[in-house]
Amino acid sequence: MDASDLNAGIEALAASGQTLSFDQRAALATSLAVLQRHYNFARVVFWGRVTGSSGDYLIAQGQPKGLTFQNRRTFVSDDNGVTFKELQAVSAADADRASRVSGLFSGNLAFTYKIDEQVPIDYAPKPPAAPKAEPTLEGAASAEGDGEGGDAAEGGDAPEPTPRDDEEAAPEEAPPAFESRKVVLKEDQRLAAFVNAVDNAGSVIPRGSYILNAAQEIVKNRSFEGLVGDDSTKLSSYLHLRPARNAAKSSLQRELEGLLPHHDFLDSLADDKPAGSWTIQYDASSGVVTLRSLLWPGLFAYHVPNSSKFGSVYFGHGEKNVDLCFML
Amino acid sequence: MDASDLNAGIEALAASGQTLSFDQRAALATSLAVLQRHYNFARVVFWGRVTGSSGDYLIAQGQPKGLTFQNRRTFVSDDNGVTFKELQAVSAADADRASRVSGLFSGNLAFTYKIDEQVPIDYAPKPPAAPKAEPTLEGAASAEGDGEGGDAAEGGDAPEPTPRDDEEAAPEEAPPAFESRKVVLKEDQRLAAFVNAVDNAGSVIPRGSYILNAAQEIVKNRSFEGLVGDDSTKLSSYLHLRPARNAAKSSLQRELEGLLPHHDFLDSLADDKPAGSWTIQYDASSGVVTLRSLLWPGLFAYHVPNSSKFGSVYFGHGEKNVDLCFML
Amino acid sequence: APSVKSSVFTKAEDAVLKQTELLYKPAPPPVDPETGEPQEAPEPNDGTTPNIQEQLYYLQQCGVGFSQEESFRIALAMRRLVEKEQVTSARFFGKILGQKADYVIAEATFKEGEHPSQKEPAEEEAPAEDEGEDGGEPRKKEKKETPAEAHGAGSNKFAYFVCSFAGQAGGAWTLLPDVTPQQLIVARQLKRYFTGDLEAKVDSYPPFPGVEKNLLRAQIARIVHATSISPKGFIFIDGDDAGEGDAPDIGTPFPEFEALDAETLESLDGWRHHVPEVLQQQARVEFYKEEPEEGAEEAAEEEPQEESKPAGSALSEDSPILSTPAWTVLKVNKLIPQYPVVAVRSNRWPGAYSFATDGGKKTANIYVGWGYKFTGQAYNPPLPPPVVADELAADVKEIADPTADDEQAFDKLDEEARLQAEA
Amino acid sequence: APSVKSSVFTKAEDAVLKQTELLYKPAPPPVDPETGEPQEAPEPNDGTTPNIQEQLYYLQQCGVGFSQEESFRIALAMRRLVEKEQVTSARFFGKILGQKADYVIAEATFKEGEHPSQKEPAEEEAPAEDEGEDGGEPRKKEKKETPAEAHGAGSNKFAYFVCSFAGQAGGAWTLLPDVTPQQLIVARQLKRYFTGDLEAKVDSYPPFPGVEKNLLRAQIARIVHATSISPKGFIFIDGDDAGEGDAPDIGTPFPEFEALDAETLESLDGWRHHVPEVLQQQARVEFYKEEPEEGAEEAAEEEPQEESKPAGSALSEDSPILSTPAWTVLKVNKLIPQYPVVAVRSNRWPGAYSFATDGGKKTANIYVGWGYKFTGQAYNPPLPPPVVADELAADVKEIADPTADDEQAFDKLDEEARLQAEA
Structure with missing residues (x-):
């Protein structure tokens, strides 16, 4: 907000x-x-x-x-x-690693996570000793655990996974295609990746509060007066402020659904998968419509119908709810 | 608000x-x-x-x-x-009476005030006994003082002053033109008159938040985006939402002052008399501009620059500051 | 409030009207049925509550929701509860969020003999499995089930009332049924969002013996027995053999309680569970002694038979959830250390918070969340039990079902036979 | 915050930066002048404050301003004050509104000998009129003036600090000078809005001996001595001869104080002044005994010579302002009577509020207003004193000035004479 x-x-x-x-x-x-x-x-x-x-x-x-x-x-x-x-922005690889970390954030930005990773084994001949990124990894590995030792791992993004050759890598029966490796991820990277993931899940806006102008730019609609009546308690009236993904609807379909080109250029929450991943409630005594994500518990949005008041915020434990399908 | x-x-x-x-x-x-x-x-x-x-x-x-x-x-x-x-709305006479009551409101809507009033003595010949409105007045007079007895005075507005003939009315030297009389005013009448007086002093709006439409109706400006920069801390950027009184400025003068017909159809606070009867402050940590009336202490208004947020409210002791000229 | 009328808003405004009536308007005096004249209103019940507004104010300082207006509304609704119901006291348990509506929940202690289950004539004493709760499916009697605890004891020590401001209820309170071990055992295997409708069916595997209000009650029990904590010494716990029955109600410290220093309050050892855990196998708080230990119940496996964490154990003894510690203690208002407020939150039950200030003399527990546990791993729904192998009768011969290949081969043979016959 | 830069906003943002620095950033450790290395920071002063956030929370329940954020900001600024200045304690006095900026005011008790006036070498002991406060106009020595009270006594018992968040100060505190009787006497005759600039001149009749900060200090003294109240028994006042020197600081009740019942707290008799009034004539709190009573000061007229309301008098003894009672007591949160909060407000000094809760154990005074008194009638500025009639010299003859009629008559005579001469 x-x-x-x-x-x-x-x-x-x-x-x-x-x-x-x-x-x-x-x-x-x-x-x-x-x-x-x-x-x-x-x-x-x-x-x-x-x-x-x-x-x-x-x-x-x-x-x-x-x-x-x-x-x-x-x-x-x-x-x-x-x-x-x-x-700092994180690489796609780090974002992927971050998505596999579970449990609470530590609360210390310099904390480092060890992550098991399956890396393809490169059987091409190569000098057997001293893989180039090893020292950094070693440093990180020794520093982890006390949670304060992130300094040793400093220097930005974790290196791209590099092959290690140790005992298990020696092919015995059929040569395994992958080996398990530990890579490190710093808490600030995990956090940046998480923020990014929630942003991709999309901050929520009421339909009409942002419009596509003639130059095809997304701009705040200065004359937005709020959703009215039952529209304000329908998921389909709320959109994700992110690059549209479901916008590939055919023009016929768009026409059938009554979508307007300058209002409905974003994805609607009603199209989110799985269905039921958002709840919507109206509280009459405060006059507020509240939306809550069940997929990203802690992601909230609100709108005051008939007003230009709206906003969204994340207040949560930093985890996606992977169990959602069982919980509805 | x-x-x-x-x-x-x-x-x-x-x-x-x-x-x-x-x-x-x-x-x-x-x-x-x-x-x-x-x-x-x-x-x-x-x-x-x-x-x-x-x-x-x-x-x-x-x-x-x-x-x-x-x-x-x-x-x-x-x-x-x-x-x-x-x-209920009050008559002009009651409003005038209310303006002469001083001290705090009692807090009891049925409380009655005795007000000394100078009424012209009608020397025209008339039946000497039983002036028509006397019973009501008597009832009110006997009921006042306990503060609960307003019921007796019920029946709406206090009657227009009617002449009384008693001892003092007998002309001795030169016949006096006025006599002193007690009239009663109920607290709810005083309150209604007070609210009206403050409304006439004017609820405060930022310039541009209401406009005059083509039909010459005052309507909320849906695309009002707030005052910007130094304008937001100038008294001249705030207007009274009441029928204009100072609008009789010549068109030349309006042009000189850069007034727009659809924005400046209301009186500006800068034109209020005496000068200095409003204060304006900006608090950077809350981002709020606050206006306070010194003439009606307790009348406050606020505006958040660059936003459509504004409002005014009265939180006070129910009295006009008649001493303002000494206090600046 | 919106100016355009619509069904949702009309319904919502009805709720507001109802709320005004329930919270602000004293009940009209009852009318004498004979004369038609108003009688004197009965004295309201004399139940008490802690200073809920103040508690929620401190929790707000800890970053736990509830605006001041909502705090007031809840305190007022609680006040109406203890005036109306025959309870000695009630505290604000918290709020469980639902998909369509949220549950505002109060924990109350009924006066002796005033709970509905105590007022009904006791029917069958001995097995006492099904305490007449509605909505439960008829249970099979194959195994002897652990009896539920009677109201006022163990997991049914307190009664729980639910209210919703948002819905049609508009602030009225509904008493939840007591909980049974069977409900607790199944509830442990589920992970679900509440719908917000107390009577909603719970479609689950394993099947849950009850409707949403029973599941809600079961989750409340799990939360209460896992997250009821107070500063060390606040509630007197007499060594080993004290159940929570010996403890005064939370909200009133043991008279000899002395204020703790900030360091103690900021350590996990400065905080104690004041309610024992629910037994893992029996899913009761008090061990059911009638049966010898042979008939261990459904979920009874590797856990040691009948031990659970007693009241009085320190938070520092709780095991972490994989890499996440069980509890987090936070200093609030660090910048003004003269008046410290300490916040404790459960990481196992996200949404369970406690605070302490004034050396621990002011403290409260609250839960605001979705009502499920954090396990640190993805939920694996329990598999159906293995099919029991029946003994085969001697004359039955088992054969494999034909495969598609078999059928094709057969079809081919058939076709060949037909062709041969035609030829 | 606005995106278009302008002088007002730039200035305001500077204030925010300053505020961040003053409130949130601990002072950088001092640098050793020789080695250039940072030295260990000196220990902050050990002054205390009441729990200001909590006090303001209760006042908010009474309808007295301060959002929670502002409450926190004030509490933090007060914390910085007692860390920085050599005071034993400080309480939040309140806020006096000004035309351009508001004054946030703290009342503090300096440690023995730490007040600037006590640290300067004592120059002239005996008359001690002008304690070296700046900004005062040089005073005529015609009459012997009542000496000001020394710091730490009577009207100068406490020191007052002022801070403004809005202005350039950004949260820094400024010590106000002590007050003199002469300032108090003139302040009583004025009714003015503060400008918000401590150094602003006070253009007034009668002329005020000082600038705005002196007038502010004088008004604070008047407010403090008229509106410092606490529940009966909260501060021990020992019958007749106790000055306020015997009372503990407000915020700490007398150890034997027992909680009062709600009715007592809701009555004017349940509340006591804990600070004596300022003497009407001497405009001091303690009577100045050196002089015999002959030389009564300026404003001394009909009032009985040297009596004022002592500490310990009940609010019910205060006289009304015409038809308006001096005080109003209000029950707050009437709907939740179990935890009553009582608000008391002064109608004579609009903006002076007190609250009590927890049987009176929690109480505080605060002032938020324009800093002037309600008299119930329009302000009449004092007239210049009557001109002293000089004795007439024997050879002077007094004649009346000619009136317009006289002049016309004279003109007519003149004209007639002219016409006659012309004729």
């Missing part, structure tokens, strides 16, 4: 059980303003909070200029919102 | 020292919704709180349809927002 809507948004979502403490709100009020000024962002978004077992991360994103999905930058605070530092 | 903006508005104005207690907020969340539904209002506004010496009044207003200054109805709650009842 927009930094300027922080309090209203947090209050609107408190009914789901998550809120920001007062010290966090007070700190964010100044630190997000500082962030915006320092980077000259057009817009700063409070992205959410990720639970860690020794402390939580607060995440913010900045947008240098008009909305694109590429140019936003992500920042993390591990001191309750007083200071933020940037999270 | 709009009932739907209640919490955000109250939070934005809390820095001025007044807020709603949690029980009041919780009660208003339901009771304003009930009010809206019961009267089928298009819009319900939380108007404010008036301090009384034994308890406070919460005031709300309802708007049946498009904005006019006549058709709004005013409601009062003396039970912290749980239930509301309508305040």
Whole structure:
């Protein structure tokens, strides 16, 4: 949610059980303003909070200029919102590794994870000793466990998996195609990958709040007045603010469903798989429609019907719910 | 402020020292919704709180349809927002009387005030006994003082002053033109008159948030995006949402001041007399511009620059500051 | 509130009206059936609650939801509960989120003999399997089931009430049925989102003996017995043989409790379970002694027979969930250390929080979450039990079903035979 | 925050940066001037504050402002104050609103001998009129003025610090000068809005001896001595001869204080002033005995010579302001009577609030307002004193000024004379 809507948004979502403490709100009020000024962002978004077992991360994103999905930058605070530092983008390989880590985040950005990885064994002849990336890996392996030793693994992305030749690699019966290896992933990489994954799951906006202008740019609809009546409690009225994936509907189908080219250029939540991965509730006493993701528990969105108020935020444990199909 | 903006508005104005207690907020969340539904209002506004010496009044207003200054109805709650009842419009004479009552409201809607009034003596010959309105006045006079006896004075507006003939009325030297009389005013009449007086002082809106449409109707500007930059901290950027009084500026003068016909059809706060009767402050950590009336202490307005958020509310002791000229 | 009327909003506004009525309007005095005149209203029940608004304020400082308005609304609804129901006290258990509506849940202690199960004439004493809870499927009597604990004891020590503001209920409270060991045993094998409808069927494997309200009650029991914690010494636990029956209600510390220093409160050893665990096999809190140990129940396997963590054990004794520690203790308001607030959260039951401030004198537990456990691994639904091999009768000869190849071969033979016959 | 840069916003953002620095960033360790290496940071001062966040939370329940974020920000700023200044304790006095900026005000007790006035070498002991506060106009010595009270006594018992988040200060604290009787006497005759600039001139009649910070300090003294109240028995006041010096600081009840019942707290008799009034004539708290009573000061007229309401008097003894009672007591949260909160507000000093809960064990005073008194009638600025009639010299003859009629008559005579001369 927009930094300027922080309090209203947090209050609107408190009914789901998550809120920001007062010290966090007070700190964010100044630190997000500082962030915006320092980077000259057009817009700063409070992205959410990720639970860690020794402390939580607060995440913010900045947008240098008009909305694109590429140019936003992500920042993390591990001191309750007083200071933020940037999270670097992660490689696809690291993102894949991150998706295989389970359990809570540690709460320490320098923590390193050991990940078992099946790497194809390269049987091509090669010098048998000293694979090039080994020293870094060794350092990481020795540093892990105390959780403070991430410094040793510093130097950015974990190296691409490199083959190791040890005892098990010696082919006995049929030569195995893969071997198991440990690679390391730093917590900040895991976190960046997680934020990215949730962003791909999509921050949620009410239909009509963003439109496609004549130049085919996605812009905020200044005259959005909110969803009205029953529309506001239908999943199909809410869209993912991410590059569309289901947009390949035929024009006939789009016409049948009454989709408008400048409103329905994004994926609707109603098309999310599996069906039932979002819940939608309307609370009459607060006048708020709340959406909750069951696939990414902790991903919440809200909208006040007949108003331009909406926003989404993540307040969760940093894990995708892989059991969703059993739980509905 | 709009009932739907209640919490955000109250939070934005809390820095001025007044807020709603949690029980009041919780009660208003339901009771304003009930009010809206019961009267089928298009819009319900939380108007404010008036301090009384034994308890406070919460005031709300309802708007049946498009904005006019006549058709709004005013409601009062003396039970912290749980239930509301309508305040009847008051006559000009009662409004004038109300303006002469000083001191806190009692907190009891049936309380009656005795007001000394100079009425012209009618020396025309008339039947000497039983002036027609006497019984009502007698009843009211006997009921006053206990504060509960307003029932006796019921029957709506206090009667227009009627002449009394008693001892002092007998002309001795030169016949006096006026005599002093006690008239009664009920607290609910005083309150209605006060709300009206503050409404005439004007709820405050940022320039551009309401426009005059082609049909010369005042309508909310759906594409209002907020005041920008230094404009947002200038009094001249804020207007009174009331029938314009200073609009008689010549078209030359309007042109010189850069006024636009569809934006500047209302009076600006900068033209209020005496100069200095409004303060304007910007708080960077909350991002809120706050306006405070010094003439009607307790009348507050806020606006979040670059957003469509604004509102005004009264949280005060129910008195105009007649000493303003000495206090600046 | 929206100006365009629609079914959803009309329904929602009905809920608001109902809520206003239930929370704010005192019940109209009853009318004398003979004279038609209003009688004097009966005295409201004298039940008590902790200072819920204050508790939720401290939890808000710990980052756990509930806006101030909602806190007030919940405190007011709790007040109405203890005025209406014959309970001595009630605390706010928390909120379990559902797909269509959320459950707001109160934990209450009925006055002696006032629980519905105690007011019904006791029918059959001895086996007491099925305490007459509705919605349960008829159970097979093949095996002797562990009897449920009577109301007021063990896993049924407290009664739980549910209310929903959002739905048609508008703030009315519904008493949940007591829990049975059979429900607990199946609940442990499930992982489901609640629908928000108390009467919804639970379509599951293994089949759950009850409807959603029974599953809800079972999950509440699991949460309560795993996450009821308080600062060391807050609730008196007398060494070994104390059940939770010896402990005063949470909310009132043991009179001799002395404020703990910040370091103790910030350590896992400074916090104690004040409710014993549910037994793994019997799925009761108190061991059912009637039967000798031979007839171990369904889920009884490798676990040691009848031990569970007693009340009084320290949080530091709880085992981690794979790499994740069982509990996290957080200092809140670190910047103002003079008035520390400590937050404890369960990582095994995400959504279970406790706080302590004022040296531990102010403390409370709360649960706000989806109502399921974190296991650290993907859910594997239990497989159906292996089919029992029946003994074959002597004259039965087993043959393999024909395969597609067999059939094709047969068809070919058939065709050949036909061709031959035609030829 | 706005994206278009402008002078106002740049300034405001500077304030935010400053605020971040002052509140959140611990001061960088001092550098050794010789080696250039960082030295160990000095221990912060060990001053204490009440639990300000909690106090403001209860006041919020009474409808007195401060959002939770602002409460936290104030509590943090107060924390920084007692860490930095050599004070034993500080409480949050409140906020006085100004035209351009508001004053956030703390009341602090300096450690023995640590107040600036106590650290300067004592220059002239005896008359001690002008304690060297800056900004005061030089005063005429015609009459002997009542000396100001020394720091730590009477109206100068406490020190007051002011901070503003909005302005350039960004949360830094400024110590206000002590108050003098002369300032108090003039302040009583003024009614002004504060500008928000501590160094602003006060253009007034009668002339005020000082600048805005002195007027602010004087108004604070008037507010403190009129509205410092606490539940009966909370602060021990020993009958007649106890000044406020005998009372513990507000925030710590007298150890023998027992919780009061709700009715007592909801009555004006259940609340006591714990600070004596300022003397009407001397404008000090403690009577200045050196001078015999002959030389009564400026504003001394009909009031009985040297009596004022002592500490310990009940609120019920305060006289109303015309038809408005001096105080209003309100029950807060009436709907949840088990945990009552009582709010008391002064109608004489609109903006002065107190609350009590937990039987009066938790209580605080706060002021949030414009800093002027409600009199119930329009302000009449004092007239200049009557001109002293000089004795007439014997040879002066007083005649009336000619009126317009006289002049017309004279003109007519003149004209007639002219016409006659012309004729």
